[in-house]
Amino acid sequence: GENVEQHPSTLSVQEGDSAVIKCTYSDSASNYFPWYKQELGKGPQLIIDIRSNVGEKKDQRIAVTLNKTAKHFSLHITETQPEDSAVYFCAASWGGGADGLTFGKGTHLIIQP
């Protein structure tokens, strides 16, 4: 089955700086790669996703890049703000988003004021 590795497990950045979280996946058939943000005591919230026919996607301060050859994808957050502090999870699936997601172990992002 699919295996998703996520790094780093903890990331601390100064407010206003950029943050990058990286994930690798094992199943070359995977074609859907979402990123979720989870705040303490809450369920995961989708922040951005990318599908295998696209190399990069951007939404305001958030961007995701996908390298299918290397089987890795990354989340980029620019101009970080205190409200960006949370745990971020990457995930992968081969069903275009309709099948069960395989998640990474998460990155705890800390924004230092």
Next chain:
Amino acid sequence: EAEVAQSPRYKITEKSQAVAFWCDPISGHATLYWYRQILGQGPELLVQFQDESVVDDSQLPKDRFSAERLKGVDSTLKIQPAELGDSAMYLCASSLRAGGSTDTQYFGPGTRLTVL
């Protein structure tokens, strides 16, 4: 904005007792998922429904866990008997349809289970 509803939000039980969690997906969503999230880890899929049918329950510990979605709308996940290792967050998610190339899963707030 439509949301996935779950109840209860918190549940404390003793081992060997039975527990049940309820989920109401976003209206019109045909696909429903139950995930388990152990503290400090990512969610893991337990079971997936398409309407009232189970699509994938390969990771569901069937000796103690059961799930149903009788009318293809809301769903119940049951554990009997509960064990200490079942302490986790149980998350429900829904998506519009299966087999789509542009589907997205939306998660509920979860039920935090503590087994004593």
